[in-house]
Amino acid sequence: MSEATPAIHIGDLRKRFRTTQALDGVSLDIRQGEFFGLLGPNGAGKTTLISILAGLTRADAGQAAVMGHDVVRDYRQARRALGVVPQELVYDPFFNVRETLRIQSGYFGLRHNEAWIDEIMHHLDLARHADKNTQSLSGGMKRRLLVAQALVHKPPVIVLDEPTAGVDVDLRRSLWEFISRLNGEGHTVLLTTHYLEEAEALCGRIAMLKSGRIVACDTTRNLLQLTNEHCAQLRLDAESIPAAWQGRLARDADGCWRINFGDYAELEALLADLRGGGIRVLEMHLQEPDLEDVFTDIMKRT
Numbered sequence: 001m002s003e004a005t006p007a008i009h010i011g012d013l014r015k016r017f018r019t020t021q022a023l024d025g026v027s028l029d030i031r032q033g034e035f036f037g038l039l040g041p042n043g044a045g046k047t048t049l050i051s052i053l054a055g056l057t058r059a060d061a062g063q064a065a066v067m068g069h070d071v072v073r074d075y076r077q078a079r080r081a082l083g084v085v086p087q088e089l090v091y092d093p094f095f096n097v098r099e100t101l102r103i104q105s106g107y108f109g110l111r112h113n114e115a116w117i118d119e120i121m122h123h124l125d126l127a128r129h130a131d132k133n134t135q136s137l138s139g140g141m142k143r144r145l146l147v148a149q150a151l152v153h154k155p156p157v158i159v160l161d162e163p164t165a166g167v168d169v170d171l172r173r174s175l176w177e178f179i180s181r182l183n184g185e186g187h188t189v190l191l192t193t194h195y196l197e198e199a200e201a202l203c204g205r206i207a208m209l210k211s212g213r214i215v216a217c218d219t220t221r222n223l224l225q226l227t228n229e230h231c232a233q234l235r236l237d238a239e240s241i242p243a244a245w246q247g248r249l250a251r252d253a254d255g256c257w258r259i260n261f262g263d264y265a266e267l268e269a270l271l272a273d274l275r276g277g278g279i280r281v282l283e284m285h286l287q288e289p290d291l292e293d294v295f296t297d298i299m300k301r302t
């Protein structure tokens with residue numbers, strides 16, 4: 001398979017559930033080795049798209065392929081190339097952690113997989129729970145087991161559907177360290193999350209989905225430049241500000257003044273006027289626009 005083959009190819013994908021058009025013509029190519037984010041509000045169609053990729057849901061029209069394997073015509077190969085961490089906590093209560101991972105290896109025809117199982121358990125901090133029955137695991141531990149299950153066959157493409165929903169800081173950190181390492185080794189990662197700061201920190205490229213359509217798709221860096229709303233928060237040694245700026249600045253409950261601006265020249269002008277009026281700045285904080293600002297903006301505009 002050539003490196004030019006996209007890790008994930010989605011062409012004009014459509015899916016309708018009775019009255020809901022969950023996917024309304026989605027096209028997307030994710031290159032091998034990318035760390036790609038799929039963002040969107042509740043009900044945008046993210047899980048439907050992942051279910052189609054995993055062969056759990058049939059699309060009404062369009063194509064989907066994983067590492068060049070069509071998810072319908074070439075189901076086994078496509079499924080083998082994919083490791084999916086589902087959103088819901090689904091597990092078999094009759095086995096312990098190690099047995100669950102052995103059984104999952106068996107589904108993929110892997111009989112001597114102990115070394116890799118040990119490595120995954122180590123990185124996800126599951127080793128000390130290896131002999132525990134899955135039923136007795138905490139929610140966070142079950143989430144770790146789901147991640148381990150998805151990785152058991154070393155899939156070239158890893159899909160994570162909101163993997164950090166309701167999990168503690170420790171798991172987030174160890175999960176992202178491990179997934180980033182796998183990405184560095186060449187695995188492609190597709191992530192859906194509502195934690196936009198995670199997407200901003202991890203994803204090289206991001207697509208935003210709304211009502212079953214892609215409304216933005218670009219590098220994270222380019223998306224961050226779509227909004228130029230900066231915010232400055234100032235604490236002053238005076239109770240009032242020059243008349244020219246009244247109405248332009250808002251006062252916070254803690255007495256700080258806040259201004260949103262697009263161009264730093266405006267901030268310079270404000271500082272000059274304050275100085276001219278004999279008002280001293282005691283403290284100043286600048287806030288750069290983040291992915292959440294961009295996301296909110298795009299969802300409002302489209």
Ligand SMILES: Nc1ncnc2c1ncn2[C@@H]1O[C@H](COP(=O)(O)OP(=O)(O)OP(=O)(O)O)[C@@H](O)[C@H]1O
Nearest residue numbers: 017020021022040041042043044045046047048049
């Ligand atoms: N099996 C189903 N039957 C009927 N409607 C469905 C089914 N699965 C999904 N839908 C609908 O399709 C739309 C897309 O749902 P989907 O779960 O793909 O969204 P999502 O972006 O993953 O949302 P969330 O962020 O809440 O997980 C929603 O309106 C949902 O109610």
